[in-house]
Amino acid sequence: MNFHHYVPEPAWDELLRGGTRRSYSPSAPLMQQGQTSDSVVVLIQGTVKVTESSRAGQVVPLALRGPGELLGEVGVLLNQPRSASVWAVNRCVGHSIPASTFRSLVERKQLTGALHRFALNRSLEKEAHLRSLRCDPTEIRMARFLTHLALEVGERNGQSVTIQLGMDRAELGLMLRMSRATAIETLGQLKALGLIKCGRKHIEVADIEALGLYTSQEMRNVI
Incomplete structure (x- = not known):
């Protein structure tokens, strides 16, 4: 908020x-x-x-x-x-x-x-982010972070939400304690599931609820 x-x-x-x-x-x-x-x-x-x-x-x-x-x-x-x-x-x-x-x-x-x-x-919010960095696998970390950004700064277009990142994959990885290669790979996993679409410096979340549901399901699998 x-x-x-x-x-x-x-x-x-x-x-x-x-x-x-x-x-x-x-x-x-x-x-x-x-x-x-x-x-x-x-x-x-x-x-x-x-x-x-x-x-x-x-x-x-x-x-x-x-x-x-x-x-x-x-x-x-x-x-x-x-x-x-x-x-x-x-x-x-x-x-x-x-x-x-x-x-x-x-x-x-x-x-x-x-x-x-x-x-x-x-x-x-900072505590939750740090906890995610310590405890979550990379795909959960990314999904949680993108869900947060979609809610905070996303531009709605029907059901989808566009996040203007203003940063490249290396910077995004730095925020999530990932290498650039890992950030790209993790985004690719979410993209393959149809949860996001990737632009050069923006990401489109197809459905925030679906992205959040993916996170909770994956967390249950991890636990």
């Missing part, structure tokens, strides 16, 4: 009014790791990719986020530099809100509780 789900509509509308509407072209940065946290961005259109650069210089994709998300709030609230970078996957539209304005709105609209629930939900 994104931040919009936790905020009453009047407060959400005021958040948008407190910022400047901006458009971002594909691959454009919305914010970059290490920068001063002088604003937050409320995303209202498009998909973004969150990445982190290691000390060795490796860029690690962390997550994809979609409309209704709040970006950069941790650095603003803690008065710390950006801990990650955010890049537009496709054309995105967001409202950039100055840090002081955002902090004032949080206090005036009593949004601390919403921010806490939002952060807790993200923490639980």
Whole structure:
């Protein structure tokens, strides 16, 4: 669930009014790791990719986020530099809100509780992802991850859902602790079952429920 789900509509509308509407072209940065946290961005259109650069210089994709998300709030609230970078996957539209304005709105609209629930939900999602990385076989790991992305950032077209990944197979494998070759092979297995179709930087999930059912059936077989 994104931040919009936790905020009453009047407060959400005021958040948008407190910022400047901006458009971002594909691959454009919305914010970059290490920068001063002088604003937050409320995303209202498009998909973004969150990445982190290691000390060795490796860029690690962390997550994809979609409309209704709040970006950069941790650095603003803690008065710390950006801990990650955010890049537009496709054309995105967001409202950039100055840090002081955002902090004032949080206090005036009593949004601390919403921010806490939002952060807790993200923490639980991270725990579930890490648990899957530790315990699940590769095909289950991939199926769970694609199901999550389809629900979070998928673009519905009838029964199917398109996920704009904004990353190649090597990056996708990195997110799931797989090699590029293993990621390709695992996607091929799901494709052969008719659960997904693969494009260069997008994946179409034919039926989210079927993908979820496959996961549960495979898990029962493993157990």
